Each structure stands twice: as C-alpha cells, then as structure tokens.
Amino acid sequence: MLVTGGAGFIGANFVRLVEKQWPKCQVTVIDKLTYAGNRDNLAGTQTAFVHGDITDAALVDSLVAQTDVIVHFAAESHNDNSLHDPSPFITTNIMGTYVLLEAARKHSVYLHHVSTDEVFGDLEIGAPTTFTETTAYAPSSPYSASKASSDHLVRAWARSFGLQVTVSNCSNNYGPYQHIEKFIPRQITNILDGRTPKLYGTGEQVRDWIHVDDHNLAVLEILAHGEFGETYNIGADQQDINNREVIELICELMGIPGQYEHVADRPGHDQRYAMDASKLREQLGWQPQYTNLRDGLKQTIAWYTEHTAWWKTAKDDVESTYAAKGQ
Template sequence: MDQKYSNILVTGGCGFCGSAFVRFVVNNVPDVCVTVVDKLTYAANPDNIAGLPENKVKLVVGDICDSDLLDQLVPGHDAIVHYAAESHNDNSIVDPEPFVKTNIEGTYRLLEAARKYHARFHHISTDEVFGDLALDDPGSFTEESPYRPSSPYSSSKAASDMLVRAWVRTYGLRATISNCCNNYGPHQHSEKFIPHSIACIQRGERPKLYGDGLNVRDWIHVDDHARAVWSILTKGTVGETYLIGANCEHSNLEILRAILKAMGQSEDYIDWVKDRPGHDRRYAIDASKLRRELGWTPIHNDFAAEVSRLCCETPL
C-alpha cells in the first residue's frame, strides 16, 4: 500500500529539480501541502513555484544549517524531501567550502530534525558519487557500485549519502536515497551545460566545450525525475537506495551539435577550452531496480525533440 502524506517539507524547492518536484506534487496529488525552505542563493528562483495555489505551497526563506529554524519548520510535517545542495562542479573546484557546509552539514542538521520529529526522509543525490566509467566500458552504475567521487562536489554528496545510511542503521530513521543522472528541462539555471550553450548562441557567442567533448552523461527530463522521487517516497522500502536514469547516454559534443543544428548554426561553431581538473569520462545508470520494484518508467523519451524545444523556449 502506498504511504500517504499530508504535509511535506521540500528543501531547495525553488531550484531546478526541487521546483519540478513541488509542481508535480501540487498538480497531481490531492490533499498534500508543501512547505518549501530555500536559502534563495544564486541558483534558486522563486518564480519556479510562482502561481501555485497559496493554500498548497508555502515558501520559507532560510538556511537548512539553521537548527532553530528547522525546529520551527519540521514539526507537523510527515516527510522531508531533501533537494537543497550546492551542485556545480566548476564552482566546487574554485571554492569547496560552500559545498561542505550545505551538502554535508546541511544534511546532518536535517537528519537530526527528522529524527527528533519522526519525519520520513528522502535524500536526493547524484550518480557522480560513483566516479566514472571508461568510454569503452559496457557497464552501468548500480545500487551496489562503490563510491569513487572525483570532485569536491561529488565528494560532499557522497559524504551526505553516508550520513543518511548511518542514521538509518544507528537511529532507525525512515529514510531512502536516490542517485540520479543529469537532469534537463525548463527552468534550469543558466550555468548548466544545455541552457548555457543555448544562451551563448542566442548572444552570438560560440558555446564552450571542455576537452575533446567526448565525455558521456546519462540524461533524464526533470519531470521524470520528480515522478521517480514521488514513487520512492510513497512506495520505496525504507533504508534502500534507488538509482534514477532514463537510458539516454550522449556525449557533450553530440548534445552541443544538436543544439547548434536546432538553432541554425554550423556544428563547428564551438569554443574548445582546456578540460577541467578531474573531469569524469562517462556516467551510466542502471535504473532496473526502480522500474522493477516501483513500476516507474520515464515518459519523456525523445531527447532530441526535448532539446530542440528548449532551444526555442529558453529566454535570453
């Protein structure tokens, strides 16, 4: 039987992925109210949840590292869905400290609040905790893959995953974890690869591409990610980890050339730049556990069409 919820606290609910989850719940699940707590850093945008019914969504501007704030917010909520994170690899290389603060300490503070007030906890993580695969490796990451994070960002997320597991085993916290592949879709921050490339072309600039451009990522539409998280929250087994992916692997070069074609530019209209330190080569997700046990499947299956649509819809 599906677990029912009345009041859900969503951290980072004004960000790209978090706001997609908030919109999904509000638009598809009757009798559930959502409280969003968001620090409103540069990557968050309250417009992402604008227009949702005020009796269903409440925004609280605050920091998840603030224990006093959590003591005010968490009581009365039967679940916490933890999206809030510093997530840009390049930024983590320049300054790791915010990633340690938000991703590790923030998760710790939330876990303690969930334990104190007996809230169900779901932790959003990334496939980057597994490190990378060789381009000629036919395998994929599974829930049993070892952690081999490469960057300060992925290391901080790996640490937060381990905290969740420790709170499950030591304190009996009712928690689950999901590790998702790269997301794309509307409302994504302009620092990310697809919207950044589109914006560069709109401004008449050559979009940048690291290294040889052959780094491969698994891609999923943000709305499919939101549906998967809801499935895990309502049907997942406490203590378990679920990988979320759409079997949609593409190299950065393939994606950029598709964007250039959709926007009427030559496929060579690229600014090739020096590769970033520790750049992972390939990610691939095996989401068969999620599909098999919870019956989830992606519905946005035409990646090329979705990217073409974003080229038309992304504002300057």
C-alpha cells in the same frame, strides 16, 4: 511535505509536479536563495515559502515539526564552483543534511534524500559497465565527495536510529529553470544571445541525460511505493551520447549546425556516467517519458526561448566568469 531547495532547478520543477499530481498535498519550501535559487521559479504555485538555511537547526526543527515527509533537494551542486571554493559544499551538503536528519529523528519524519550519480566517480568510455545501487563510491570532486558524505549520513541515521529514509541517485538533469551556468542551458542561451556555444575539451565525456520531469516522477514513485532504507538509481538509459553530440544536436535544433568552439576542459573532468535504473523500473514500475534526447531538448529550447527575461540578466556575469577560466 517539506521540500528543501525547492526554489532551485530540480526542486522547483518537483514542487510544480506535486501540485499537479498530488493536489491535496500541502507543500512548504525552504530555500536559502543562493545564486542558483530563484523565488520566481515558484511563481504561480500555492507553495508556502520560507527563506532560510538548512543549517539553521532551530528553523529546520520548527518546520519539520509540522511535516510528514521531507524531500531533500537542497545542495551546492556545481563542480567548477567546488573546485574554486569547496567550503559551501561542505557546509550545505554535509552539515545541512545532518541538521535535517536530526530534526527528522526528533519528530519521527520520513526523509527522502536526493543524490547524484557523481558519488560513484566515473567509468571508462566504451566500457559495458554501469552504476548500480551497490557500486562502490569513488567521488572525484569536492562537490561529489560532499554528496557522498551526505548519502553515508542518511544511511547511518537509518541504521543507528531507525530513521525512515530512502535515497535516490540520479544522472545529469536538464530542462526548464536550470541555471545557465550548466552545460545544456549555457549552450542554448549562448545561441539565443548571439554567442558561440562552447564545448569543454574534446567533448568525449558521456552523460546519461534525463529530463527533470522524469527524475521528479521517479521521486514521486519512491515516495509513494519505495521501501524504507532502500536506494534507487534514476537514469534514462541514454548512455552513449557524449557532450560533443549533445552540443551538435542543440546547434542543429537551433539552426546553426556545427557552429561551436572548443574551450579549456574542466580539471578532473569525469569521463563517463551510466546508471542502471532497473531496480526502479522493475520494483516501482517507473518509466521515463522522454526516451529520446532530441524531444527533451526541443522542449527545453522552447522554454528558454519563451522565458528570456528569466535568464537574460545573469548571462553576462556567467560568461565573464567562464571567460576568466578560458572556458
């Protein structure tokens, strides 16, 4: 198995899960080790590691030639960063996916493409609608537009060239090893670092939060039992929790109830995401382990509390960047 972006948040957790669930599987990770990738995320694993860029066609070709399956996590993924400079998102998410598809086509290798619910745009708060696998794409940011583009490439290579592919679109992840620029770990580490947690705007935005382990267990089910050419939505059915309630729950669990401040909202901030994962549940039998956000947050808070050295050195730089934007 070749895992792209395997030193990042979701990818590193996936590699650890593969070693636990499929111990005979030989895993190779390719990762560019940008700011969001961390070699230490794979400490203690048996994974072969390649420091490289998925846009490097010769390197990718040499790795795919020795591979049975590609699991494609590698992506630039932070909305705020895409608003500041879209170019890395176009390069990695679109051109990188193209390079992988061409290598997979050349060597007849199955590729699973990991995508996001953000390709669908957003939903009205309070509406009964959810995203299904057939929802029309309406991306809002350079990041989500680049992921939508990569999804289209994967499906086009399947139809035009008969490439064996599957696609998954997942809701917002949280859990260990997530970069502290992201909403949940930012608030947890703010509290641990003696800073005030920050809520963007009014905090009315709704996300379908899913623990990273549940996401990755779904990917394993797709790899083992999914049908080629199919797309599967992944979500934990936690669709009525807004960002204000999330930060209040974090504050409560960490012993400072209600002690957060409002900061400037993100430009073009999507209002609501909600995934219909019934196809995944009914066809492949997947069920999330963390059905209660409180339980998942407890586990996540404990991890960041126990791994201060993992995030501490980056904290000042992250907060300085946000402060410059009034956030």
